[in-house]
Amino acid sequence: MSMLAFELERPRDLASAVESLGRHGSRAMLKAGGTDVIVWMHKHAVQPEVLVDLSEVPELGGISFYPHRGIKIGAMATVNQVGTHEDARVHYGALVDACLSHSDPLIRNKATVVGNVCAAVPSGDLIPAFSVYEAVMHVYGPGGERDIAFADFITGPRKNSLAPGEIVVSATLPMPSGRSAACYIKLGRRNALDLAQVGVACLAMQGSKGAEYRLAYGAVSPRPVRAAEAEDILAGSESPDEALLDRAAKAAAAAVNPITDVRAGREYRLSMVEELTRRAVSICAERLTGRESR
Amino acid sequence: MKQTVTRNGVGAWTTRKYDHEKAVGTLAFTDDLRFGPELLHARAFRSTKAHAEIVSIDVSEAMKVKGVVKVVVGENFVHRFGLYLHDRTPLAVGKVRYVGEPVALVVAETEEAAEEGMLKVTAKYRDLPPVFDPIKAATDNSVLVHPELETYEHVPFITPFPGTNIANWFRIRRGDVEKAFAESKYVVEEAVNCPQIAHGFLEPHCCICKEELSTGNLTIWSTAQSAFALREIIATGLGYPLAKIRVIAPPIGGGFGGKAGMTVEALCLAGAMDPDIKGRPVKLYIPREEVMLTSWVRQAYIAKIKLGIDADGKITAIKNNFYFDTGISAEYGANPVRSAGYSSTGCYYIPNVWTDSYAVYTNKPFGGAYRGFGLPELMGAMEVVIDIAARKIGMDPIEFRLKNMLRTGLPTCTGMPMNAHSLDTIVEKIVDRMKLKEKEPAKRKGWVRGKGFALALKAPAMPADASSSAIVKILGDGGVEVLAATMDMGQGAYTAYAQIASEELGIPIEKIRCYYPDTQSHPYDWQTVASRSCWSMGMAVKRAATDAREKLLALYAEFWQTDPETITIEHGIVKCKAKGKAEPIDVQVQNGFFMPSGKFVGGPIIGSGTFVPPDVVNPDPETGQSPKSVVHFTVGAVGVDVEVDPATGAVEVNKVSAGYDIGKAVSPMNVRGQIEGGTVQGISAGLMEAMYYDEHGKLLTPDFTDYKIATSMDVPGEVDAFWEETPEELSPYGNRGVAEHSMISPAPAINNALFDALGIRIHTYPTGRERVYKAIQEKKRGETDIWEYPYALEQSYKNAVKEWK
Structure with a gap:
């Protein structure tokens, strides 16, 4: 066409x-x-x-990092720029994993992180990462500037809460508190250049009450979804055992609502939500208790 | 005595012709051609119904779009086309038969206007019940896709059954299978199925047609594998003389059978020959999303194979039921059905054979030629069934294969004796290289590993009288031009022909050029298909080069007053030791030699060569028997080593080894390329490729968003490609076909490896992650086999949760 x-x-x-x-x-x-x-x-x-x-709008470019505030990603920052950003690599593992799982190196040179999120396609790779880091969208429009919490940003498949005339200028992903580890695991039909059948982002943070987890899912619900019950189940556990992982995985599967389409069936997606939850939590827990902070 | 010396002749590793232009990006493909402001653009308006009567087509809004010149509908251009069976009209006439069928052609001054016009065409339909399932279509005539089947012309060697959906029924009747089954110790009956898959060539179809106003002569520039077959199909369909049609085939970006015969050209002609348009060139570029809806793909199939085996493990009988889902046209697809039929004992000697191979019409986009041409379908089933049978009777699957191997001289299922080959050597090498008899631990934590093996066989599938011809011209500076109407679409045909010309003429390969086909300049060749070119056209090029050499030697002999036998051509220098002569080929070969007789003799040296297989007899329509059904069979084998992640169903291929007995590698660089490429294509097909439809027959995988092909991340980094050289008797250099073969058996080898790894048999291709995961879950429930009917997806889609809006 x-x-x-x-x-x-x-x-x-x-x-x-x-x-x-x-x-x-x-x-x-x-x-x-x-x-x-x-x-x-x-x-x-x-x-x-x-x-x-928007490619010639200077206010929209750039990535900046302030240890206390977090990483601010300009609307025109490309997926590769974010994926290879040094501070992102150190502090935002799930974001970087998501960037590098997206399409291929050529497309990543054009595609933007904020654009991926604004498109609000349920399988968007960056969406679960924005969820777990509880991103804030900075918006400019006819009514001036405002911030939108990411949890309120995507309202349905290909729908966001921008008012007419509004543009996302940038997004801030606040710095996870304390020591943290995060990852994004994506399952596709092949090893590269595919849309997620299931995507799981996990962020583990060392807090005063022990480990705290955030889990978010892509391609398995019309809106971004956090697995709150699974997060509660895991809270406080630095090295969750198999039984705990299984409970959390089941709770995660209960939190999502995938469809069957040509990319995968609902049943397979539900099974993979469980499996990838176990994997993502294990990886983050291991990294959190190890020396590595990602 | 050999009278030529060259470094880059037959068997030499050389660089490839046209690679440089491709790498630099200067080689002009069809879409790159420029026709100036005269050019019009065509765009197809397509059916949204799988089966319906066309009540009306409203083009009035489309005609109001600025720049739209004409909207052509089916009634304006009623011509039936087809290679083997004339069942295809370029535009729907009266009825639509699949979702995506062209209903109208919008012709406009610009691409944008054509697009906008297309969006403004509307049609009203009266629904008819569709049929998607080939078994239902073949066995229940409640829905007829082509009620007019009996009126269609066809070649004598296919057998359509009017009043049914069977477009071709190929049979083998040999021996007494029922008696043999009754006497067998073991009877094994298994079924395998596979959905349609697509070629996935990089360059979509593109065509420009022009009718010259005063003469009616047609010129067609097209992404065509076979300029001459295209011309013939168009001429037959239109009732046009051949000489009034010129086909120019610029370089094409991959074909794999998808650009053979006639594909989109008649649709373009519906525009270009319209009375309101003719005189102006019309361009039809098929967008990626519509490639699978416009021309053929590989047929889906369901194969049922029953084997009778005696106490020694010898196969005594085979009964085959192959249902090929050919969609709405079998114009080309009738023949892979036949090809699978006459090869239907695979690489095995089986005395009693009963085969029914059917091409079945359904209301889907249509099937046709795709690399392997019936054999990946046949072997995809047979090599799995052989594996199952061996395990059922407690024999090692490789020993079982060796025991029943179709050795040289034994009859194939058509009764023709098998040609010479070294398949047992190949098997031995693969067993050794892949350590097939050793169980090795998985390399990845938590994964399971398995190894699989499959044999491959294929003959060039073509009419008995498919011929080739070539012209070799020696130029005035010792350069050479080869006119051979093979399409070099990456397989390296022109490199091979240059090597042949170099071998026969003693002229360095750098001085030899081979041109892309144009029916105006090139002599006839049937088609660039069937793995036939280096063999059939190879014969013609060799004969043409030999003819040119003999003419040249005769002239030098007269010039130097010696015998032609005393003259050699070494690296482009003509030498006669006896006379102390050594001269580079010069302008005398163009302008004539001033002979000692005082007269000019000679003139431009043109060698010509032709070839037609002398002794092929089409199989008997009732029994499939023939003393020589095909020109030769190339055999080979594939071994794979895979690992599976049981938690997700992910499959990784650790290693693959593939060997074929190709008789002789004329151009080893290209032989290796063919084996590597086909192996990767076969792995891709086996692991992930499928066309899926919704319950209304709408294709859900029209482009590469959802039609997945293996990337370099999905295949092993290296393919262990090798070959044996048992010479073929009737052949330019002993060589046999090699192009398609490597695509045939990677899929069944992977299937067998998955069984080895998982202990459950998957009877349905492709073995993608979700299906493998499902199989693992079924195994946990105690199942030994998993079978997912290809049309189940339509059903599950119908029942699926699809509530997101």
Whole structure:
């Protein structure tokens, strides 16, 4: 299929980008890396008359890290930039794993982390990582600036809570408290270049009351989902045994609601939520008790 | 005495022709050709129904789109096309038969206008019940995909059954199978199935057609494997003389059978030959998402095989039921069905044979040629059943295979004696290299390891009289041009032909060029398919080069006043030791030699060569018997070593070894490439490839988002590729076909390895992670076999939880 005719606008600052969006209303769509929106346009899944390209907006670039506040990822930061960022590698294991599991090196050079999250596709690799780090989305729009907690950001498949004319400028992933370890495990149909059948992000933190876990899942529910009950089951345990892992895994499977589609059946996804939960928690617990902090 | 000397002749490891242009990116493919502002763009409007009468098509809104020139519908262009059976119209006429069938063709000044016009076409349908399941289609005639089947023309060697959905029924009747079963100690009956898979070539189909206004002459530029077969199919379908059609085939980006015969060209012609359009070139580029909906894929199959085995472990009888799901057309797909049929005892000698091989119409996109052409289907089933049978009778599966091997001189299922081969040597080498008789621990923690083995066999599957011809021109500076209408689509045919010409002419390979096909300049060749080119066209090129050499030697002999036998050509220098002569080939071979007689003799040297297999007899339609059903069989074997993660079903191939008896490696670099490439393609097909549909017949895997092919991360880093050279008698250099064979048996070898690792037999391809995981769970419940009917997915999809909105 090929794209229908459309107009491309390439604003040079944030104010003009917002102005552009406001002017065209629902006729316009934003493009960051374009690795989703261009493909959707080819397939006529979306048909914007105006495409507002953010690639020349200077306010949207960059990655900054402040040990007390966390990592701030600009809307135009690519998946590879984040995946190879030194501070991210040290402190945000799940984020980096998710970046490196995404597509292939060429696509990662174009695709953006924030774009992956804004697209709100249930299998989006970065979404579980944003969940476990309890990211904050910094938004700018006609009403000025505001922050949206990530838990409130994605409202359904391909739907987010941005108001008309709003743009995500950046996202902050707060620094996990104390020692921490995290990972993202993705299951696909092959070893590279696939959408997740199931994705699991796990963050373990050493707190005053012992270990604390956060677990989030991709591709198994319409909205990002945390396994709160599984997190409670694991809380306080630095080296969970098989029985505890199994209980947590079962609780995680109860928290999700996968569909059957051409990529995987519901039953397989549920089984894999259990298996990947066991693996992710074990990896994080081992790293947390070992010397390595990721 | 050999009169030529060259470094890059037959058997030499050389660099490949056209690799440089490909690497640099300057080689122009069909889509790269430019036609200026005259060019129109075509876009197909497609059916959303699997089976329905077309009540009306409304093109009025489409015609209002700026730039749209015309919308052509089926009634405007009623021509039936087909290689073996004329069952295909480029646009639906009266009825649609699958979701995605072209219903109208929008022709516009720009691609965008064509696209927008396509989106504005609407059609009204009256639903008809569809049939998706080939067994239901073959056994229950309640839905007929082609009620008009009896009116379709077809070649004499296929047998459609009007009034049914059977487009071809190939039979083998040899000996008395029922008697043999009754006398057998063991009878093993098993079934295997596999869904449709697709070629996955990088370059989608693309075609430009133009009808010259004053003469009606047609020119077709197309991504075609076989320029001449394409011309013939178009000519027959249109009732056009051959000389009024010119086909130009620029380099293609992969074919694997998917660009053989005639694919999208007639659809493009429906635009280009329209009275309101003709005179202007029309381009039809098929977007990736529509490739599988526009031309053929590999047929799905369900194979039932019953073996009778005596107390010694000798197979005495075989009964085969093969149902090939050919979708809505068998124009090409009728023949892989036949190919599987006449090879249906595999690599084994079995005295009593009963085979029914059916091409069955269903309301799905259609099946046709794909690397292996019926044999990956046959072997995908047979090599699994052989493994099961060996284990059931308590024999080592490799010993069982050796015991029943189709050795040289023994009759195949058509009665033809098997050609010479060294399959036992190959088996021995693979057993040794893969340590197949040793159980080794898994390399990954918590995983289980298994090894598997499978044999492969294939003959070129083609009509008895598929011919080739070539022209070799010696240029005025000693350069050489070879005109051989094989499509070099990566297999390396032009390198091989340059090596042959170099061998026969004593001219260095760097001075030899081979051109992409154009029916205007090239002499006839049937098709670039069937692993036939280096053999059949190889004969023609060798004969043409020999003819050119003899002409050249005769001229030098007269010029130097000596016998031609005393002259040699060494690295492009013509020498006569006796006369003390050594001269580079020069302009005399173009302009003539001024002979001692005082006259010019000669002129441009053109060698020509033709070849047709002299003694192939199409199998008898009732019994499948023939003294020589095919030109030769190439045999080989594959061993694989896999590991499985029982917790997820993930499968990793540790190692693979594949060997074939190819007679002679004319171009070893390309032989290795073929074995490596086909092995990877076979692993990919076995592990993950499948086309899936929803319950309404809509393809769920139209592009690479969900049609998964192995990446370099999914296959072993190295393929242990090797070959034996037992010469073929009727052959340019003893060589046999090798191109398709490596694709045939990796899938069953993996299947057997998975059984070795897991202890449960998976009867359904592909053995992807979810299915392997399911098998492991079934094993825990005490099951020994898992069978997932290919159409179960449609059912499970129907019942699936799909509530996300």
